[in-house]
Amino acid sequence: MSGFSGKRKFPENGNANKNGNTAGGKQQKKWNDEEDDDFDGMDFDMGGEGGDDKDVLLGEGPENQQTSVKWSRVDPPNLDPSADELTFQQIDIENYLGEPMPGMPGPQIGPVPIIRMFGITMEGNSVCCHVHGFCPYFYIAAPRSFERKDCNALREALDKKVLADMRSNKNNVQEAVLEVQLVERLNIYGYQGDDKQRYIKITVTVPKLVAAAVRLLSNQIILSDFDFQDCRAFESNIDFDIRFMVDTHVVGCNWIELPAGTWRIRNKNSKPLPESRCQIEVDVAYDKFISHEPEGEWSKVAPFRILSFDIECAGRKGIFPEAKMDPVIQIANMVIRQGDPEPFIRNVFTLNNCAPIVGSEVRCFPKETELLDAWSSFVREVDPDILTGYNINNFDIPYLLNRAAHLKVKNFEYLGRIRNIRSVIKEQVLQSKQMGRRENKYVNFEGRVPFDLLFVLLRDYKLRSYTLNAVSYHFLQEQKEDVHHSIITDLQNGDEQTRRRLAMYCLKDAYLPLRLLDKLMSIVNYMEMARVTGVPLESLLTRGQQIKVLSQLLRAARTKGFIMPAYQSKASEEQYEGATVIEPKRGYYADPIATLDFASLYPSIMIAHNLCYTTLVQPGMKERLGLTDSQVERTPANNTFVRSEVRNGLLPEILQSLLAARKRAKNDLKVEKDPFRRKVLDGRQLALKISANSVYGFTGAQVGKLPCLEISGSVTAYGRTMIELTKNEVETHYKIANNYENDAVVIYGDTDSVMVNFGVKTLERAMELGREAAEIVSAKFVRPIKLEFEKVYYPYLLINKKRYAGLYFTRPETYDKMDCKGIETVRRDNSPLVANLMNTCLQKLLIERNPDGAVEYAKRIIADLLCNRVDISQLVITKELAKTDYAAKQAHVELANKMKKRDPGTAPKLGDRVPYVICAAAKNTPAYMKAEDPLYVLENCVPIDANYYLEQQLSKPLLRIFEPLLGDRAESILLKGEHTRTRSVVTSKVGGLAGFMTKKSSCLGCRALMPNGYEKAALCPHCEPRMSELYQREIMAKRSLEETFDRLWTECQRCQGSLHEEVLCSNRDCPIFYMRQKIRMDLDTQEKRVQRFGAPDW
Amino acid sequence: MLSRSKSEYEDLSNKFRLTSFDYHKQYSHFYAHRLREMTSLLLPLAEEHWSNKYAVKKLCDLHEEQTETCIIIGTIYKHQAHKPSILREISEENQLAPQPPREHYADLEDKLILEDELQRVRLYGKVDGRFMSTGVVCAVLGSIEEDGRFDVEEILYYEAGPQKPLSNKGYNRKLVLLSGINCTGADDYIDELNLFQHWLCGNVFGKQNSQIVRVIVAGNSVGKATEESQTTSLQPRNNDNNGAVKAICAIDGWFASWSKSVSIDIMPGAHDPANFMLPQQPFHPFMFPKASKSTSFRSVPNPYAFSLDNNQFVGCSGQNINDLLRCTMIEKPLEALRSTLVWGHLAPTAPDTLACYPYVDTDPLILQECPHVYFAGNCDVFETDLHKGSKKQTTRLICIPNFSKTQSIAVVDLDTLDCKEIKFKTDK
Missing domain, CATH: 3.90.1600.10 (B family DNA polymerase, palm domain)
Incomplete structure (x- = not known):
């Protein structure tokens, strides 16, 4: 769906959270406001982890099916745990509560926390590795008189308190506190000499009991002899997964080796039975595996399978698609192996029949439920390690899950690698200085990493627009045809050929994210970041910067005996x-x-x-x-x-x-x-x-x-x-x-x-x-x-x-x-005119070293603006229609309402980006009333408010760059000179006096009104002798328009990838979108002028 | 006054004349029509050529599993990385150090694609992309491969179709073809043009020139206007062109004197003051106030088709050939000219890289009937060949030299189709 700006929600201004610099030399600011440094903003998670609603998550998932050799992974080798080692690159680490496994370390009564690592062998087999025996713990400072002998008393007392504290013991925890030890450590915070202090290390069974134990220690009397209420807790706020990784020296995406004789394999006869969809499922103790540092040989990367997909849904006119109403009609998929140049699976699942596409498999389904069911099986069979696409996290995945739930598609939601765990949607709020506050949806895919390209781009790049089209154009210099969402339903309701056309877009939208990921090297870079900072791959996209530093600090502290206060x-x-x-x-x-x-x-x-x-x-x-x-x-x-x-x-x-x-x-x-x-x-x-x-x-x-x-x-x-x-x-x-x-x-x-x-x-x-x-x-x-x-x-x-x-x-x-630093060239609430003018002026100043030329150029553009010679695409301002009830009136909202009255079908919907230009209006008309649809402006010759563009858009940035050159005269030279005296305005075909005007023909040579008897002629009697010359002038004007017409429309024909089909694209971000419309109007007008000379008959 | 041989002339160019204009159409209709019309022409040929052995199929009927050999009729599209693109030129990101447009942009990496009514397929096998061009319609024999490419075994072109037998009058008639006078209004080539005029009127070399029945001026009578520094500005500006006005005045004088003794047809060319898109429309009579007084002078469209004594003549002012040389690896204009004849289309690259009117249900540029003389104007040097088609068609190919460069013209004997160059170089 990525082509349709409507589906995307972007922050209107990526910089909104930047601190403004206060005037004067001293700046009061938080730790970071450098744009050009690599310091990333800090952030913190709010909400998030949606609790342990196991009831929602757990179910009975379907078996994996093998339907296609092309889809399935190669068969795993026959492994003998006693003789073979097993080596894999882990990509996802998580934990769950399970029953203890005999022979493994740790408590022997359930439930116990078990770590699950998912990964891939160099041969491309998927691995699920259960790691046993690792338990959560934290420290508190030991009261002065606390001795080793008191440990057991504390353990028993705390255990009771914790068990009693549990409102409902869903997991049937029988033993809460496993161990209490008196240890010597150093507080990381502040130099206190090298003498170690005494801390109590408390190990509990279940991760969530850490917080409970800390709370109880601080507000209840646990042991009457000791007061723990003032004892600071240490490292009680560390995620269990991070705790595990730090303690076992595992870093994100590194290689794990299970030496022969240390591990057990699960198969259909083993106990317990396999519970994952991975090809190889094993068990190992937390202290038996080898975690390789990602250096030398171990810096290699396994052939991960990356699935990129895109969905299309048939919306109703003018309404953002809703999963309860609007069907999913197509899902396109591309699967590539990390490191390969091209995908090895390309297919599209379509609702109703669809003509074949060479190079891609088309799978047609008469019913939407069958389509969804088949896609879900496809994902399970292909068994991807990474899921990608454009805005899949916030749109495609939740839409599919909601739609499948609405249609009651059985087993659809089993998309992860653990057979009986459903994928469910959670809301997550992330607050970060880097990206501002954003609400995201998060879906669990045990063992698969959702790697949404849009998230990557929002994190790492500052762009004018984040539509897939704009992004592809920016990075790949490639456009894609953008079909207006009002046409999608029509294409779906057409025949197998129109659906095929739709499928082509859908496939392209699935393919482009892969191209972009490759071009930007995102997966490789993020994997390396995970390795360097030691955090799991997924947390790089879902969490902020802090966890990365925290992970490194914990690792360094641990080796030296330091612990961190909570x-x-x-x-x-x-x-x-x-x-x-x-x-x-x-x-x-x-x-x-x-x-x-x-x-x-x-x-x-x-x-x-x-x-x-x-x-x-x-x-x-x-x-x-x-x-x-x-x-x-x-x-x-x-x-x-x-x-x-x-x-x-x-x-x-x-x-x-x-x-x-x-x-x-x-x-x-x-x-x-x-x-x-x-x-x-x-x-x-x-x-x-x-x-x-x-x-x-x-x-x-x-x-x-x-x-x-x-x-x-x-x-x-x-x-x-x-x-x-x-x-x-x-x-x-x-x-x-x-x-x-x-x-x-x-x-x-x-x-x-x-x-x-x-x-x-x-x-x-x-x-x-x-x-x-x-x-x-x-x-x-x-x-x-x-x-x-x-x-x-x-x-x-x-x-x-x-x-x-x-x-x-x-x-x-x-x-x-x-x-260029800090000069507005990419701000989105500016028209391209500003960015282009600034850019060219800077080039003239810096590259051509021609300050006079720069001034002249700026003047010329201003003159062009005032004389209505600037292409309208240069004047388009774009804003997202985020909500309709803004407190203050806003131009784009007013325009959206106006457009709805004209045609509800094509009017912008909530979430769409609304392009507009500011038009001339009576004096004192508020700016928000002056916005108009650029296409409407073109077709009806509505005059542009050149003054708005000059005063509100151009003047400030222009004066800024020219003041160092021209000093105080800048304003009078640039904005008030001779070049601003001539103005021309088009005559509107709508509104105002348009209805009362009659057009009289004027001479094409001198513009004088034609005298009686000459109304039909091209030239007045005075200009007639110059007939040949004036005709040539008109034909030459037509000539350059014709050239442009051909170049524009053939460009679109090429870009859409077909010669014989009509161009439907309505990508308003495209620099030639308005030009190609305008050239038609201009050619019409010019042709009429030429025609006045009569046909060239011989 | 010379008494000239007579020859029966018929103007066959009405299809190139536009009476109404509609710029609200897209090019897809034009391509689609070309494919439709060429398919109907190619189908019987293909069936005959491959003796009905293979089925004619649509791409959408092909599946990668079945690799049966079949015939596909479609339009060639050549994907070229270096093709000039207006989008690239105006994109704001690429402002720094803009790439100058490439004169030749064919590249070995170019991809050849065949598109039928609905689908596209990559071509490989027995097909040479270097000498292929976008817009050619052909019948391709081959089979689909597993990776979705189409393995070509043989390609069949329309070859401009059947040809009427050459009518032979038995007495000498000659046609003069010239192009590229590139008059600027100054006295350039005045001596050479004078000499040509004398020759034309029979004042030099005796009276063999009474055999000349017609003169065709194939474009670029007016010199290229001095290039203004055209930035890729987004604003159209009015361009006054005084140079061209003067040049037209001067050339009007020449045409007026020539047309006194012989019929002259003048075609617009790439940089004449005419419209830009093919077909270029005839000049307006009042641009030639002197010459247009004579009934033997007229302006015709470009391309231009006519018959003399029932023999067919077709030609263009050379834009089609120039554009082909830019987008293919064909080196010689004559070979480019031959290719368009074989493909059965005057200008396949129109509209892709050669501006063309957006026709909806006709493509006048298709060569339905094989001409006896097929020419292109404004070539660097004179070249000619007698092309024999596979159906025994015989066509005289002529690259008309650019007069301002070579001071020469081409003369065709209408009986024998012999063609030679005549130079009017004077030593200054």
Whole structure:
């Protein structure tokens, strides 16, 4: 369904949650507002895990069927657990409650938590591995008098309390608290010397009892001799799956080896019986398997099966499809093996017969229930590891499940890998600074990972539009035909050929996500991210950044005996100062500007100054522990940390290993030849970079797992001083007095880079000085902080803080790119005119180095705008119709209502994106009344409100880039000059006075009204002698229109992939959509002018 | 005044003349009609050629499991990565360093696709994509492969159909073909044109020129307007073209003097002040105030079809050939010209890369009847060949040289179909 913008819900403005910068130099802000850095926003989950409604989930699923050799996986080898090892790459990890297995470690009375790992062998066989014996636990600080002998009493007392506390013991838990141990650990938060403290480690049977036990310990009297109420809980807020992975050294998507003799296989004679749909199902103890680090040989990737699919439903005119009403008419599927170039299964399931499609299998069903049933069996038989598509999570999957439930299709909902578990829909709310608040639907597919391409794009790319069409065009330079949803039902109700046409779109919509995933290397990159940060693949798309850092921190802490306090997150007003910005010296610099960058600044600062939870010296601790001044370091933010001689921080260690791993990956990348291995390595180094940068954010996230503003505040404080220091060093060293060409000036500095004007004229010299300066200044800093010379901007247009543009050179010969920061080119509430004009002006300024040309160009476009010569597609503004009852009147909502009155069938529906242009209207008409459908405007010659576009759209961004050049005169030159005097407006065919006007013919030469007797002629008597010339002028005008007409309409014919079928596409995002309509009108008009000269008869 | 041989002339170009225009049609109808009409022409040929051994099928009847050999009639579509695309040109993302449009964009990676009324299939096997073009309708013998491609064994073209026997008068009649005068209004090639005029009127080389019955000017009488720096601007602007106006005045003078002694038909060409789409419509009479006074001067459409003494002549001002050279790996204009004859279509690339009027239920560019003389104007050099079709059709192929480049013309003997080049180079 991805073609139909109607089905998609997107946030209207991806940046809405960005903090606005307050005026002035000091910025009060949260830990991150850098657009250009790789710090990702923090987030927290709200709601989510929809409880353990096992009744909903559990049922009796159907057997797998084998119907096609092409569909099924290759048969697994005959395995002998005593002699063979079993190796597989796991892709999904989850846990469930089950009965203990004799011979396995852990409690022997049920229920016990069992971990399930799903994966694939190198041969492509699916594996389900039950891991036994691992139980959840947490710590509390031990009361002073608590001794080892008290452990058992506590266990028994707590056990009773917990059991009594359970409202309903659905799982029939008989033993809640398994073990209480007195252990010695270190609190990760704050330096307290190296002496370990005593903690009580409490192991419980079932994960959800952790929270209950913590609660009871803090608000009830468990043992009369001890008061546990003030004992802080540690690591009680760690997900059980993460706990398991940390403790067993399993990272996301790594390889698991079960050595011979350690595992058991399940088959139809075994006890227990297999419960999954995987080909190989085994059991192993949690301490018996080998988890391979994803390095060297074990960085390989198994041939995962990726199923991409798309559904079409036949909606009613003007209404968003509802599962209770509107049938699913087609489902297209593509299955590809990870690493293969093309899918090996392509098929489409259709309701009613459909003509064959070469290269794809068409399966027709007379009844919708049969279609759904067959598709569900298909998924089970193909047994995909990853499910993808476009917006499948929020549309396709829930729609299918709801529709199947409505039609009572038996067994449809058994789509996961555990035979008796249904896939059900849950609502999930994710709040993140990176993406804002969004409500998502989540469907469980035990063992299969839903990997919705739309989620990937929303997370990783900032785009003007997120429709599949726009995205394909952006990344693949490929359009797809967009059929308006009002036509779908007609195609379905036609014959087998029209349904075939529909199937072709559907197949394309299933195919494009695969192409995009391949092009963007998303799966490889996400797998590498999972490996680097140690979290399961799926959580990368469904959860935020914190879990990634948490996973790494837990791993590092565990090896050193640290434990983490369970932090009760609370929003606080406490703020710290953000990164510094050296006040920009605005202007257009025609000379080369060298840029000095701190490489991985924040990670480097944390390493260099040993900033960590474990090194933080809290107030009073220095004296208590008797630390000398040389043992501690006071940060510019007035916090104290011990130096690395006293204790190496965990965060610095994590960062060091991340940076070192990144260096290794980059080195490997340099020598690697195999394209697929290169992709993996590149994904890896990127994942490592992003991970390193997100550590800082973790410490600053106030609504997080373990915020520590002392760390994040110190990091930015160091950053500020370093920028200042760099500025001073550069400006004192590079002076005429020291035999340099000129006094260097730092014209701007921001977060991790400093722009220097050395006052030299050539790129070579600027690069030379830049390199030298980087070395001189780097020497003043603590390792590994390093200032690097990276690039020269030449020329450079500095508009304001975080707003600049420049031609980016890394070598003197040619430029690498045009680099623009903070200049509106992609904002969606702007018309393309703005983006295009800005782009061209910047190109003229920077690439052609022609400021006058840029001014002239801007003037020309303004003149074109005022004279109605701008193509309408340039003026279209698009907004999503998110809800109809906006408090304030909004242009697109008003327009949608207006269109509904004209034609309810094609009017935009809730969720559609509404394109509109602003039209001229009587004075004081509010802007929201002036919006009009671009097609209506074209067809009825409605005049455009050029002033709106000039004043509301163009003027601000234009003045912004031209003010550094023209100063205060910018406005008068650009917006008030000669070029704005001539205006022309089309005569509307509708509204106002249109009905009262009569058209009189005028001379084609001089536009004078035709005198009597000449009404039918082309020219007035005065112009008649110039007949040949004036005729040629008209024919030449027709000529260029004809050329454009042919090019536009043949383009559409090609794009839709058929010569003999009519173009139906109504993709309004397409740059030529309006043009091709306009050219028809223009040609008609022009042809009429030519005709006035009479036919060329001989 | 020279007394000229007589020849019976008939204008067969009405199909190229448009009387009403409708730009609200799409090109699918045009393609669909071409396929329909060509299918009806090709069907009997295919049955005869393959002796009814194989069934004619539709792609939608084919299944990958059954690999029986059959005949499919469809339109060729050549998928070309480098084909000029207006979408690419105006896309906002590609503004940086725009790719200049490629002069030749055929590539070995081009994919050949056959499309019938409903479906498409990739072609491979005995078919050479390098010399194929979008828009050709043909009958293909072969079988569907498991991967969904169609393995071609043989391809049958219409070859412009049957031909009437050449009528032979027994006395010498000659036809003069020239093109590409590229007059700019300045005195370019004035000597050469003078010489040509003298020759035409029999003032030089004696009176053999009384045999000339007609002169065809195949396009580009007016020189290419000096290229304005056309940015891919989204705004149409009015373009005044004073150069062309002057040039038309000048050329009017030449035509007026020539038409005093012989019939002249002038066709519009690629950069003449005429409409852009094929078929280009005749110039308006008042563009040639002097020449149009004479009844022996007239403007005709491009393409142009006529008969002389019942022998058929068809030709174009060369846009069709130029476009083919751009999108295929055919190197010589003569071979391109021959290909269009074999394919039975004047300009298969129209409308795909060659602008063409959006016809709905006719395709006048189909060569239903094999001509005796088939020409293309504005070629770099003169080339000619006597093409023999598989049904014993004999066609004189002529690449008319571009006068402004070669200062030469082509002359055809209407009895023998012999053709030669005559040069009017003067030493300056």
